[in-house]
Amino acid sequence: MEEYKKRIVKAIQYIDDNLETELSLEKVSNIVAYSPFHFHRIFKLITGEAIQSYIIRKRIEKSAFYLAVKKNVTLKDIYLELGFSNHSTFNKTFKKYYGKSPSEFRKSAPEKFHKIQLKQSKNGQIDTVFRQYICNIENLLNWTTMNFKIKVTDFPEMNLASVMSLGIANVEPSFNVLMDWAKEKKLFPRENVKMISVYHDSFKVTPPDKVRIHACMLLNEKLKQQEGQVFPETIEAGKFIIGSAEVTLNDFEQCWVSLFLWMNENNYFMRKAFPFEIYHTNFKEHPEGKMFVDFCIPIN
Template sequence: MSKDYINRINNTLEFINNNLDKELNLAIIAKIAFYSPFHFHRLFSAVTGEAPNQYVLRKRIERSAYQLKHSKEIPVIEIAINNGFESNAAFTKAFKKHYGIAPSQLRKETNAYSKIRQKDSKNGQNQLVISQDICDVKKYLDMGNYTQIEVKTMPAIKVAYVTQVGSFEGIGKAYGKLMSWAGAKGLIGGETVTCYHDNPEVTEIDKIRQSACIVLTKDVQPSGEVKTTTIQSGRHAVGKFEVTFNEFEKAWQTMMVWIAENDYIPNEKRAFYEIYRNNFKNHPQQKCIIEICVPVKSD
């Protein structure tokens, strides 16, 4: 297995920490790692435990806190600008959300700095650590379930579907419409599939496309919002997981790390999808048995 992706992530961490005063959007950071924004976001999150934008914001706030404490001759607004914040208001809001106190309060109270070093921030980060050793990558996931992931050719899958445009929460409504149609056609009980056409870290949330699908075993006539299509056959990394709803993201992150470690490249011109192999309500632990299918480029 290749560990090249670890070096790439380390390079991005170093780049981020050397350029906190500059624009650091997903496209810029992903370019340093030589990954597409979609693949990089999943991989970075899996390896570090934070999304790229969360990491950037946290490092900006932490460095600002250090400078507020140890460089009292520098005005607060100058520290804010030097750490990538566009205004004093934006800096104060982010700082207070992270630590629960304003930047000015940190300077005024003699024991405030020691308090924030021991206190969990409101956005879920652990104890503040100001450190120059910023290129150590931690393992975020238990990667022991690799035997359930393989690259294989997936068959073509004919489906009926309803497409949802907008936040992921709306997929339930899409499935509701699909199942109402499927019930009238006697199709209830067939396997379901969710296709993801866009990445929320790249595409604006109100433009994200995802499709609720039901596998067809016979020809049917679509109507209204329900359409039919065929998910193309092709080479995919396929991971089988038994997960709760809270573990779906971890399963996806596991897939992306496995793909990187095995030197495969996702084919982002095609949809990524999940196949649901059971009804979670019938599972003793209310778990979903799913297959995550990521199209990969051929050699």
Template sequence: MAIAKNTDVVADHIKRVNKAIQYIDEHLDSELSIDLIAGIANFSPYHFHRVFKSVVNEPLNSYIIRKRIEKAAAVLMRQKQVSITELYTKYGFSSNSSFTRAFKKFYRISPTLFRVTCPGRFSKISQANSKNGQSPGLFEPYICSVDEQKLQTMNANIEVKEMPELKLAYISHIGHDNLDITYKKLFAWAAEKGLLRDGNIQPLTIYHDSFKITAPEKIRMSACLILKDPITVDGAVGLITINKGKYVVGHYEIKPEDFGPVWGELFVWLSKNGYKKSDKDVFEIYHNDFTQHPENLSRVDFYIPIT
């Protein structure tokens, strides 16, 4: 009984921290005091510091600074017309020098050099892999050195389409490893709710961070199931909505190791065809279990929101 009670407490903490994270990520250009954020999570400021770090494995203030720097990095890559002064003012830095010092701690170069140099060279996942001798990993690089000859063999079917609103049940996941374990927990919950009876359930992964600008171990994702009908959630499972909008959609049947290059291809296609990514998150929808496919192929759709 004690173990079950402790599990319930942890699940409640996760749910409340997720609510705070969502607020932080949507208000990076606003004042984010500990009192405000703790109140959103329904904690006292004293307890929220401890709970936030235990769930996210990062102190609250460090998380906010990192997310603001990463947001600025994304703007530097995509919006050439936005000045450095506008960026550091918008995201709460007192001066160009304080912004530059903070930026260099994450990317080893100044914001100005980051903007004019191919971002793939400085991505967090590239830095991590270069340290241990591995080749570039998932989503790296997007544009700088995509192997177009290989991509042409993937038989891409890319289109631009309007997507309806999607209601989702989700469990938050931090880090690019062990996402399958989080999905097992989500499917176990879905089985208890009777959602698997008709066998027509669609998993969906939302990427709240970019592998180009966020360290792999800090990437935040949501393991989701698309809901057909309203449902009550509990424990670590929450509800999230993807609003309707316009997307570049790539339909593929690929091997697991090709997910990274496919994202690269889609961003190249996006750029070549004059589209711009919006501030919404990218996501994937899966149509089969690749382990049950005779050739271990995944049938998956990749979604990039556009303005």
């Protein structure tokens, strides 16, 4: 836990100290030794902002500071120094945060702006922010302990019948196609049938309407060839972190972030394979929309 706190604080400090440089997700995640995929999810849950949104906000706040205390520096020099490519982008983004243009802000900025900022820093403003983030981490870990049963185990090879969906909104229709096929093949209903979602894209790099998710059914025998939209897929045997919980659809993001956090806390590393979910019950059959789900991360 202490090591994880250090990494989060290190990431935030690095961003705040290097706003004038190029700051990509890959660069910051590398600084704190996390994969971009894990770091993006964890950063957003803890801070309430995507990392790029956080960086833009901090750059705008720093530009406001410069506008107030560096009256002799031109607007162009300020926005170029902080990574904005042109005046139009800078102006539009600045107005979004402060409700006025940079020029208007500079004219109305209080004379004691500089002293106010120094006073806030001396009073521990930054430390307060870090404590807030660390509190979020502790709450998340407590949520994990209360809601998850986590184990590390080996899975045998799993043979799946799969239907591809492009976009999160198309996952349910893909499952419907899969179910119709399974009923025709007399594979459903049957005892202990397992439905699975395999994530082939990251929501970090792929828009929600483009992300590729496979709607799958676990088979006893390998599907020999593609049949219409249904095609064979294999999850290779190996070691997995399994987080089991009874959750609603709204809990899925928090479940994944919690499990990745647990993985990092316990010094496991994800291998080059796709994470997936195994559904043991149907949320449509529960009065509160809950279902039992295994969240599975392949590890070395």
